[in-house]
Amino acid sequence: MTWKQIFTSSVGKKFVMALTGVSLIAFLVVHVGINACIWANDDGAMFNRAAHFMGSTVVIRIMEVGLFAGILLHIVQGIMIEMENRSKRSIGYQIPLGNRGSKWYSRSMGLLGTLILLFLIMHIYHFWTPSRLGGIGNIHELGMTTIDGKEYDNLFGEMIKVFQSPVVVLLYVLACISLAYHLLHGFASAFRTLGLHNQRYYTIVKSIGNIFSVIVPIAFAMMPISIYLGWIK
Amino acid sequence: MEHYSMNLTLKVWRQKNTSDKGRFETFHVKGISSEMSFLEMFDVLNEQLIEEGKEPIAFDHDCREGICGMCSMYINGRPHGPWHGTTTCQLHMRAFKDGDTIVVEPWRANAFPVIKDLIVDRHAFDHIIQAGGFVSVNTGNAVDGNALPIEREKADQSFAAAACIGCGACVAACKNSSAMLFLSAKVSHLALLPQGAPEKKTRVLNMIAQMDKEGFGSCTNTGACEAVCPKEISLESIARLNKEYLGAAFTSDKV
Numbered sequence: 001m002t003w004k005q006i007f008t009s010s011v012g013k014k015f016v017m018a019l020t021g022v023s024l025i026a027f028l029v030v031h032v033g034i035n036a037c038i039w040a041n042d043d044g045a046m047f048n049r050a051a052h053f054m055g056s057t058v059v060i061r062i063m064e065v066g067l068f069a070g071i072l073l074h075i076v077q078g079i080m081i082e083m084e085n086r087s088k089r090s091i092g093y094q095i096p097l098g099n100r101g102s103k104w105y106s107r108s109m110g111l112l113g114t115l116i117l118l119f120l121i122m123h124i125y126h127f128w129t130p131s132r133l134g135g136i137g138n139i140h141e142l143g144m145t146t147i148d149g150k151e152y153d154n155l156f157g158e159m160i161k162v163f164q165s166p167v168v169v170l171l172y173v174l175a176c177i178s179l180a181y182h183l184l185h186g187f188a189s190a191f192r193t194l195g196l197h198n199q200r201y202y203t204i205v206k207s208i209g210n211i212f213s214v215i216v217p218i219a220f221a222m223m224p225i226s227i228y229l230g231w232i233k
Numbered sequence: 234m235e236h237y238s239m240n241l242t243l244k245v246w247r248q249k250n251t252s253d254k255g256r257f258e259t260f261h262v263k264g265i266s267s268e269m270s271f272l273e274m275f276d277v278l279n280e281q282l283i284e285e286g287k288e289p290i291a292f293d294h295d296c297r298e299g300i301c302g303m304c305s306m307y308i309n310g311r312p313h314g315p316w317h318g319t320t321t322c323q324l325h326m327r328a329f330k331d332g333d334t335i336v337v338e339p340w341r342a343n344a345f346p347v348i349k350d351l352i353v354d355r356h357a358f359d360h361i362i363q364a365g366g367f368v369s370v371n372t373g374n375a376v377d378g379n380a381l382p383i384e385r386e387k388a389d390q391s392f393a394a395a396a397c398i399g400c401g402a403c404v405a406a407c408k409n410s411s412a413m414l415f416l417s418a419k420v421s422h423l424a425l426l427p428q429g430a431p432e433k434k435t436r437v438l439n440m441i442a443q444m445d446k447e448g449f450g451s452c453t454n455t456g457a458c459e460a461v462c463p464k465e466i467s468l469e470s471i472a473r474l475n476k477e478y479l480g481a482a483f484t485s486d487k488v
Binding site for chain 1: 244310311342343409413438444448456457469470472474475476478480482485
């Protein structure tokens with residue numbers, strides 16, 4: 001069994017999806033944790049410091065490259081698997097099995113993933129581009145803010161600015177709903193693909209997955225909402 | 234439950250051969266007993282068609298007691314019909330009411346091409362078994378039951394997996410036309426027992442390679458297969474298959 005044979009087999013392809021999926025879940029934990037600093041209600045001081053730490057630490061910048069590679073792999077492999085699987089049944093059924101056999105979101109991972117991808121493009125444009133590439137060409141730069149006599153990029157200010165638009169807030173909330181359903185299937189499914197067959201462990205993982213898929217997207221969705229409604233000062 | 238008789242409308246897929254395009258045809262059957270099996274109802278319909286000088290509907294069947302896995306019918310949008318854990322031959326007409334319309338389709342998967350009407354070619358499953366779904370040492374006579382100690386739980390799990398009759402309902406139900414539930418039952422059945430241990434690695438690698446070659450999709454753990462399996466093979470066995478496969482693949486000696 002060569003490496004090529006492993007990663008072109010159906011199980012190998014799913015292994016890549018599961019592994020990248022689990023690392024993206026780990027990323028979500030970091031992302032939601034750092035963003036939650038906005039609720040410190042200190043005019044973004046804690047959040048801006050945390051963002052500065054993430055942006056200026058070499059190890060994290062290297063991990064950022066890994067993150068982009070992981071996302072890209074997850075997207076490309078996901079699209080390839082979806083297309084391939086769709087090609088395996090040329091003539092469909094008159095009456096589909098539908099929800100009698102599986103959950104709608106389990107069957108719609110490709111669609112939910114695509115919605116998340118569309119969101120990601122907008123999200124990167126909103127925050128990643130100005131904070132990492134600001135000043136290059138005509139990409140606008142983040143403003144500056146002074147915390148305890150030190151200058152920081154004002155990413156918090158950027159958030160306040162972006163989330164004044166109700167359309168943007170709505171799009172972010174919709175993306176969080178897509179993410180919730182994507183995780184509701186993906187979290188536990190990834191562990192199945194990695195070989196978790198013990199019923200007791202699986203029940204634990206499934207429960208953690210369910211809680212995670214509800215709490216994390218709600219936390220994310222509450223950020224634009226609380227900024228829009230002026231709950232954060 | 235009380236016996237009753239019913240008149241039914243059947244919409245059945247008709248297809249002359251593999252290259253024919255096929256279409257649905259509507260039939261009416263009268264006086265069907267609620268005690269009949271679904272296949273017996275088809276027998277009545279076919280008698281009727283023969284008397285009318287028409288071509289009877291071709292469908293697969295053999296044992297008619299739920300253990301051979303031949304009767305492959307997709308009834309009202311569900312493999313083997315509305316009952317849980319039941320093959321088509323064990324589905325009884327009391328599952329339906331007088332005046333019902335029943336839509337019967339063949340398994341749909343490119344790996345299972347339609348041969349005629351409701352009969353599909355399931356040789357792909359045979360090829361997967363031939364790739365490694367067996368123990369290749371001569372085991373001689375049956376040994377004494379207790380000569381080879383096997384943990385009770387493992388024996389039970391292995392037996393539950395061995396119940397797979399290879400009917401193909403899992404493939405028919407899967408949105409990806411994946412044969413993973415079938416394959417995982419075969420792999421679990423042998424991997425859990427000491428007799429299957431020596432060929433554990435080559436078995437799973439060869440069988441997955443064959444499955445991919447036969448044109449089945451990959452598993453996305455939706456659970457549709459588990460829901461329709463007449464032998465109630467659990468999704469857990471697919472996770473075991475993944476573990477067996479990844480373990481075997483990553484410890485392979487080849488570079």
